Amino acid sequence: MSGLRYLDHAATSPVRPEVLEAMVPYLTRVFGNPSSHHTAGEAAADALADARVRVAQVLGMRPGDVVFTAGGTEANNLAVKGIVLAARAQGRRHLVTTPIEHESILESADYLRRFHDVETTLVPVDDTGRIAPTDLRDALRPDTALISFGHANNEVGTIQEVPALAAVAAVAGVPVHVDAVQSAGWLPIAGLGADAISIAGHKVGAPKGIGVLAVRGRVPLEPLLHGGGQERGRRSGTENVAGAVGMAMALEIADAEREEARSRVGAETARFIAGVRESVPSARLTGAPAGDRLPGAASFTFAGVSGEAVLLELERRGVVSSSGSACAAGSDDPSHVLLALGIAPEDALTSVRFTVGREGLPGDAPERLAALVGEAVAAVAS
CATH class of the missing domain: 3.40.640.10 (Type I PLP-dependent aspartate aminotransferase-like (Major domain))
Known part of the structure; x- marks a missing residue:
């Protein structure tokens, strides 16, 4: 890695x-x-x-x-x-x-x-x-x-x-x-x-x-x-x-570090989310708002572009993420989770999930990563 x-x-x-x-x-x-x-x-x-x-x-x-x-x-x-x-x-x-x-x-x-x-x-x-x-x-x-x-x-x-x-x-x-x-x-x-x-x-x-x-x-x-x-x-x-x-x-x-990690990673992820929204105006954050979601979770749909194509562009830029659950092996269907949230199938297929670990996103990593997401989406859309 x-x-x-x-x-x-x-x-x-x-x-x-x-x-x-x-x-x-x-x-x-x-x-x-x-x-x-x-x-x-x-x-x-x-x-x-x-x-x-x-x-x-x-x-x-x-x-x-x-x-x-x-x-x-x-x-x-x-x-x-x-x-x-x-x-x-x-x-x-x-x-x-x-x-x-x-x-x-x-x-x-x-x-x-x-x-x-x-x-x-x-x-x-x-x-x-x-x-x-x-x-x-x-x-x-x-x-x-x-x-x-x-x-x-x-x-x-x-x-x-x-x-x-x-x-x-x-x-x-x-x-x-x-x-x-x-x-x-x-x-x-x-x-x-x-x-x-x-x-x-x-x-x-x-x-x-x-x-x-x-x-x-x-x-x-x-x-x-x-x-x-x-x-x-x-x-x-x-x-x-x-x-x-x-x-x-x-x-x-993990339990001993829980409160500190939750506060720190939550703040860093919030900066990443804000950066993605600024870089990609069409980005839609899925799930609950901050406070009612896991601190390191940020899942978006990017209307009009393929989520899988965005993943490939991100990996070319050194960022590894996913389009949903890793346990739904080989499935090309839209996420059952997003469909249950009322998201249209064509939009669900544009989803990309980012999940941050306990080491977090130090320094200016949230902003730099958000900019890379913007680049990847723009490359797919062009």
Whole structure:
């Protein structure tokens, strides 16, 4: 990445040196299987238990609530499928989510519809991507098994008022799953009122391939992976001990830096947004305004030009960004998130997403990058 400015942290962030250092012993000399009843296995089990305690503390959960997974997608699948499938025994076959969720939630809902006769209600969002508590309340039924939504949207950065939505769910006695993959390390996670929380290591400075679903013990959960009964029977398979250690370290560091990073990066991103609007008068910022969006998120549509062409021009100028979710591999369709916000399909195809990491945009980088965006859009339009 030498010579390039990376502005796609919503897709993935680099591994922090401190995290890599913490993981190395569990990739080398402490290599035992944590399920093995001998000294090597017990050393690995101790590290796994310690990581579980540390993750639980940041998330405001109990250590026994923490299930280590292979990433955010698996955590979301386990939450949506696992909780709804367990609730079917009580005759509850209704799932509530929104049309702007990550594909791992929406595709899980579709799987439940096709194979388990589960009905899904998509609660509408406003033109910034916010859910109204009254709309959520109206969507609930006596047989609702779960409410699942993202804390912050992965494309436009809009933040949901989780406590207000969780209060609606609590009155109805319905568990809430919050996808906190994008918000972890940027926003407070503990105290949201959620019954289940998903996070992914590679968004907070840990490697790809490690994630967490924290689900309160009172919520029944049907496992998706069966085998040796690891993770208290909720996710079988030999645990990724090094990944769990890295997740704990990365989450603690990000949480400790959260307030400072949020203020600093938010101010720098605001300068970048202002610069883009000045350089490209047709630019439309999508999602919620500052204060109701992730501090490093800036997603625009550029009417009349191809978003993909703008990305290519930006990379020629040393700027790496994206046209939306990196998880929608190979799709040429307009973003389902932007369509749900009421943006016309032809305009949605012009979108470009910039997401800043915790290192921010120092010095005059916001203005210089905004000028490069202006150059790229002008080159495509000419």
